[in-house]
Amino acid sequence: MIRLDGVTKRYPGQTDPAVDNLSLSVEDGEIVVLLGPSGCGKTTTLRLINRLIEPTEGRIFLNGEDVTQADPDELRRRIGYVIQQIGLFPHMTIEANVGLIPRALGWDKKRIQTRVEELLDLVGLEPAAYRRRYPKELSGGQQQRVGVARALAADPPAMLMDEPFGALDPITRERLQDAFLELQEQIGKTIVLVTHDLTEALKLGDRIAMLGQHAKLVQYDAPATILAEPADDFVASFVGAGAAMRRLRLVEAGSIGLEAVEEVPAGSPAVRTAQSLYEALDAMLRAGTAGVVVTDDSGDPVGSLSWSTIVRETPHPEPENRPENDSEADMAGGR
Numbered sequence: 001m002i003r004l005d006g007v008t009k010r011y012p013g014q015t016d017p018a019v020d021n022l023s024l025s026v027e028d029g030e031i032v033v034l035l036g037p038s039g040c041g042k043t044t045t046l047r048l049i050n051r052l053i054e055p056t057e058g059r060i061f062l063n064g065e066d067v068t069q070a071d072p073d074e075l076r077r078r079i080g081y082v083i084q085q086i087g088l089f090p091h092m093t094i095e096a097n098v099g100l101i102p103r104a105l106g107w108d109k110k111r112i113q114t115r116v117e118e119l120l121d122l123v124g125l126e127p128a129a130y131r132r133r134y135p136k137e138l139s140g141g142q143q144q145r146v147g148v149a150r151a152l153a154a155d156p157p158a159m160l161m162d163e164p165f166g167a168l169d170p171i172t173r174e175r176l177q178d179a180f181l182e183l184q185e186q187i188g189k190t191i192v193l194v195t196h197d198l199t200e201a202l203k204l205g206d207r208i209a210m211l212g213q214h215a216k217l218v219q220y221d222a223p224a225t226i227l228a229e230p231a232d233d234f235v236a237s238f239v240g241a242g243a244a245m246r247r248l249r250l251v252e253a254g255s256i257g258l259e260a261v262e263e264v265p266a267g268s269p270a271v272r273t274a275q276s277l278y279e280a281l282d283a284m285l286r287a288g289t290a291g292v293v294v295t296d297d298s299g300d301p302v303g304s305l306s307w308s309t310i311v312r313e314t315p316h317p318e319p320e321n322r323p324e325n326d327s328e329a330d331m332a333g334g335r
């Protein structure tokens with residue numbers, strides 16, 4: 001568990017604090033995304049956790065231990081760190097890059113080699129094909145995987161990721177996000193990830209910490225809640241137009257009130273309970289029907305879902321609560 005307790009960071013010579021009295025808890029095995037406009041203090045917050053930046057005030061706990069008192073080098077070996085620029089050493093092979101922290105920890109050669117192979121496998125790079133290559137001989141996406149492998153080398157309980165997929169083309173980015181979520185299923189690390197990309201935050205976060213200026217915690221909720229019940233106009237304008245459509249991807253078809261099915265009409269489209277409302281709607285549109293059958297994993301129908309149920313189930317903010325416009329989100333580079 002990671003806990004920030006009243007953390008403030010004032011950079012020398014700045015009148016305003018970059019982070020002002022932030023308190024935040026991240027549970028074990030959870031992915032928390034720090035989301036907010038440019039300059040709001042996301043990277044500063046992340047780097048305070050592994051003491052690449054020293055807090056001016058406040059305390060930070062890792063598994064109950066106050067790490068503001070710990071030795072920073074030793075601390076950083078206990079927290080994996082992945083950045084957009086990847087930061088692989090160009091003159092070192094992939095193997096040497098991944099083995100960096102185990103070597104610093106004094107592991108023996110055999111153990112390092114075994115661990116490196118295991119990690120390259122884990123991130124989907126065939127060890128025999130990649131371990132002896134240099135970073136420039138890999139694609140951007142492959143280098144990013146090496147960055148993740150390196151952060152995981154000493155099996156740290158926690159991992160910090162700063163725009164880890166930021167520099168990649170959209171297709172590679174989506175593939176790596178999927179691979180990352182699969183990996184997290186296996187490794188269950190406690191992860192804090194920084195992004196300013198709403199789509200990425202909604203996809204990866206178990207919870208999203210919406211930060212305003214000076215890293216003020218405006219809302220801390222599951223992605224579907226952020227979309228359905230934005231805490232204020234700032235969050236509403238950050239999630240912007242399309243929030244209701246985005247939410248369809250996050251809600252499972254089996255999680256809302258289904259209508260009973262007496263008999264399944266021939267040719268009726270079907271989705272499984274774990275598929276999203278988005279997929280249910282897509283199935284309806286493709287089949288030209290106003291409803292779908294929802295089945296369990298063995299294909300037995302558990303109910304039916306109609307277009308009107310989806311409309312009814314979608315939260316509608318009262319008109320007077322709707323944000324006036326999206327200008328704040330545009331300024332923030334949000335979507």
Ligand SMILES: Nc1ncnc2c1ncn2[C@@H]1O[C@H](COP(=O)(O)OP(=O)(O)OP(=O)(O)O)[C@@H](O)[C@H]1O
Nearest residue numbers: 011012014018037038039040041042043044045196
């Ligand atoms: N080394 C520094 N010295 C002085 N001010 C800094 C320093 N680093 C960051 N800042 C300021 O602190 C604030 C927060 O910066 P930070 O990089 O944490 O924001 P961010 O939310 O990560 O931004 P972005 O999304 O643009 O990367 C900004 O106003 C920035 O100008």
